[in-house]
Amino acid sequence: MTTRLQRPACLSALIFFAVALPARAQQPSAPAPPAAGQAALSPEQARAKAVEDLVVANKVLVDLGVLDAYGHVSTRVPGDPKHFLMSRSLAPELVTPADILEHDLEGNATAPPGATLFNERFIHAAVYAARPDVQAVVHNHAPSLIPFGVSGVPLRPLYHMSAFLGAGVPVFDIRAAGGETDMLVRTLPLGQALAKTLGANNVALMRGHGAVVVAPDMPRAVFRSVYTEQNARLQAQAMQLSQKVTYLDAEEAKKAQTTMEGTVARPWELWRKKVQGK
Template sequence: MTQQATTPAADLSTVADLVAANHILVRQGVLDAFGHVSMRVAPGADTFWLSRNLAPGSVTAADLLEHDLDGRTQDPRKPYLERFIHAEIYRRRPEVMAVVHSHSPAVVPFSLVATPMRPVIHMAGFLGGARTPVFEIADVAGDDTDLLITSSALGAALAETLGESAVALMRGHGSVAVGSSVQEAVYRAVYTEINAHTQASALALGEPRYLTSGEADTARRTIGAQSVRAWDVWREQVRVAAGQG
């Protein structure tokens, strides 16, 4: 018998959004067999929804586990090793409602080189006008780790690197993107990947002209407010692909 999500009273539309987020991010090439996306149970809550340890393209509502800010769950099924990424960001950033951790391919190279990832397209104004922060796990845990965030201490260090930013990179590993809704976090994760690809292409041609801090902030406010438009398109694509059209 399939075990259901651990809070029977959970808002079914909220759960459905988190399931859709997993499938959207796979379809958009941000997640593959690895990576994960979570959602705070409710504004101000000290718990969050995250799937059991499962490829994101396979996640259903029945796979969602409720975790506390220590990464604990009462569900006996195996959780993700890196649930502490989500727990510690939610602990540090009470306004954050969703977190995406991915290994998206155009982003990872910027975690390895001195060239910082910066916004070059208006759709990525949420990156801000300065260098996107990079988490260096060796500074916290030495030079013999597997680069995974498998403890509260490592999660807290990553959350500190993220600070008040929308995105942080993880050297040789991937990135995290956060948002005030799951729709915003998904939008940011997708356009972080697109911006990274565009920046790398521009660097091959010459020195890019990056968005100024003012341009990035204005773009964040005007374009970010319309992130639900992208969400609606992506969610419909997932629905049709699943044969629900």
């Protein structure tokens, strides 16, 4: 298990110390160029690689504390923008290639006997339908993110690793979209409302629930999920130290995102080897 930053003992100072600025859209990333030899993959090989990366992503995000027994990850089917891959309803740590199911953009899939689908597969279906640039989606319930979805304190990038957060992260309030619910995005209209809140951003918080993180490939979806969670912990700590926290400005965020996301292969390879070595 990766060593984690110390969590703040108290988050009560968040609202008092917050400096709320209007959120501008985060900077979406262009799809990564194909890796050497990737263009030569057959459709079957490309799908097998997508499944492998999806399984690895589930385990990495558990290893790094973003997912636990809950949460889910998906990837678009290579060469088929109208379908995506996600496991059956299962704790992420336990996902294997045999658990991966193909879903359409309305959330339909056929589960094998004894298996069930995720209630919130509509998050993924709606995001893929609304965002052709997105190839991977992560939904998590990271505890460090929850306070920023309920306090009115904007989650903003305060270091280079989380520059993809742009000038702030929008918050989806399911009550406004669907009235009194069990807080789960269990219908396509609720998924569409969440996708609308996400807009062109890379991350959206979900009030009283968690977050959705999107990216043009699986390594970046994992990278963004990890460093969104770390930014939340760091921001909470910084707000306890001072009522004036310095965040990245728009130009710093744009430049840092370009630089840091150009290095994603480094942590992805490390994280992959760690979980595959278990």
